Amino acid sequence: MAEVPVSRGFKSKRQTSEQGRLPPGQYRTTDFPILSAGPTPDIRVADWKLALQLGGSLVRAWTWDEFEALPQTTLNTDIHCVTKWTKLDTTWQGVSFDDLLKSAGLEKPPQAFVMAHCDGGYTTSVPVEDLIAGKAMIATRFDGVPLAPAHGGPARLLVPHLYFWKSAKWLRRIRFMPEAEPGFREARGYHIHGDPWREQRYDGD
Amino acid sequence: MTATEAPPAPNKIAWQVAQVEAVVTETSRVKSLVLQPAHWAGHRPGQHVDIRLTADDGYQAERSYSIASAPEDKLLTLTVERVDDGEVSPYLLDELRVGDPLEFRGPIGGHFVWTRGLGGPICLIAGGTGITPLMAMLRHRERSPGGIPALLLYSARSLADVVYREELDATARRDNDFRLIYALTRQQPDHWTGHRGRIDKTLLADHCFPPAQNPMFYICGPTAFVENVSSLLVDLDFNPLSIKTERFGPSGG
Structure with missing residues (x-):
């Protein structure tokens, strides 16, 4: 492999307080950038339902009120976007994937992967391993207030230890599947797993 | 397999x-x-x-x-x-x-992409340096046969902030299938006859190809710009699936 050229005169502006919290190639931002492939959908909670599917059949669906009545979890975490920004110390509230499974009467996940389906047609696939044991939730609040539509409200998937495209906005349906299948971004050159600490940005990384 | x-x-x-x-x-x-x-x-x-x-x-x-x-x-x-x-x-x-x-x-990236095979008409809407990927589309269109109808709505603070201005103006002068509209938000030259202020619903309704022609939209710019323009287009009954967006903030870069 060719030697990496040193960029003459280039110096880091990274703060020491960020050491160890920024995955490779990431920089810290203090605002909350938005990345979506299309317009923000107008979703009314009165019409909202979240469905859990297995093998084409419905395991359980929740209306907004039913979903809001599930046990609430708060997660303080850093988030990492594949476009290179990292936001430290974010606070989310919602329903953990573990509690969602319990509410659906599933003692353990029936298959090893899920596809998340969203309003507007977005999809992303996530290994169940990355969702259970408190690692992920369906988030409905950010910093204590209802999640803004542009940030995925009323409800988005939150899988903070993977690149943020896995934390699908406007979540409506979670479908179990036996094997990993590419979702929207994974079919467009992005990595199937997306671990920021291993810099799995693009296919083949 | x-x-x-x-x-x-x-x-x-x-x-x-x-x-x-x-x-x-x-x-x-x-x-x-x-x-x-x-x-x-x-x-x-x-x-x-x-x-x-x-x-x-x-x-x-x-x-x-x-x-x-x-x-x-x-x-x-x-x-x-x-x-x-x-x-x-x-x-x-x-x-x-x-x-x-x-x-x-x-x-x-494979979503916010236009090639001549996709045809037209295309509505390109830029905020600031959001023009960049749209410029690649226009330059590709320039090298393609047979006028693919295209519109560029370009929002900038002032005429001095318009990137690629000479090239865009030259294309607009010689190409009847290309329409170029500047929206200058902060400062306009004397006798400016173009749009003053931000891109609004009226400007979009007046200049975009009508929904019946099934235009494809590519919107790129700062987050608030893209949020605003894309929601106005949905209000104007354009198909949300025909609207592709690319958002960036000035943070950190």
């Missing part, structure tokens, strides 16, 4: 070193970097590359920049706007010289 065959391992998008062939001053805050890649299999208009800087202590920083050049060009052009307290853009604008090596990889 049979069940026993493993899928082929995807090839990594490898880092490569380009040489800086030219640095073009576009506006007071924007320059274009013209690069000669060692090898380049081409890109589709709208795609971006990642660039990587390495300090002498080994520290590395990466950023994404949209490609401004057409796939037909031999050289690769990136357009970079200054982020005042940024780590990478001040280096690219102030320190990088012709002949320097610059590490990059790509092309990346």
Whole structure:
């Protein structure tokens, strides 16, 4: 492999307080950038339902009120976007994937992967391993207030230890599947797993 | 593929070193970097590359920049706007010289893309340096046969902030299938007859190809700009699935 050229005169502006919290190639931002492939959908909670599917059949669906009545979890975490920004110390509230499974009467996940389906047609696939044991939730609040539509409200998937495209906005349906299948971004050159600490940005990384 | 065959391992998008062939001053805050890649299999208009800087202590920083050049060009052009307290853009604008090596990889992205095979009409809507990936589309369209109907609505603070202005104006003068509308938000020249202020619903309704013609929309700019324009288009009954967006903030770069 060719030697990496040193960029003459280039110096880091990274703060020491960020050491160890920024995955490779990431920089810290203090605002909350938005990345979506299309317009923000107008979703009314009165019409909202979240469905859990297995093998084409419905395991359980929740209306907004039913979903809001599930046990609430708060997660303080850093988030990492594949476009290179990292936001430290974010606070989310919602329903953990573990509690969602319990509410659906599933003692353990029936298959090893899920596809998340969203309003507007977005999809992303996530290994169940990355969702259970408190690692992920369906988030409905950010910093204590209802999640803004542009940030995925009323409800988005939150899988903070993977690149943020896995934390699908406007979540409506979670479908179990036996094997990993590419979702929207994974079919467009992005990595199937997306671990920021291993810099799995693009296919083949 | 049979069940026993493993899928082929995807090839990594490898880092490569380009040489800086030219640095073009576009506006007071924007320059274009013209690069000669060692090898380049081409890109589709709208795609971006990642660039990587390495300090002498080994520290590395990466950023994404949209490609401004057409796939037909031999050289690769990136357009970079200054982020005042940024780590990478001040280096690219102030320190990088012709002949320097610059590490990059790509092309990346497959959604916010237009090629001539998709046809038209196309409505391109830019906020500030959000023009960059749209410029790659227009330059590709220029090299395509048979006028594909296109509109560019370009919102900038002032005429002096319009990137690629000479080229856009020249295209608009000679190409009857291309319409160019500037919206100047902060400062307008005397006797300005174009749009004053932000892009609004009336401007979109007056100039976009009507829904019956099934135009494809590509919107790129700061987050608030893209949010606003895309929701106005949905209000105007354009199909949300025909609206592709690319958002960026000035943060950090």
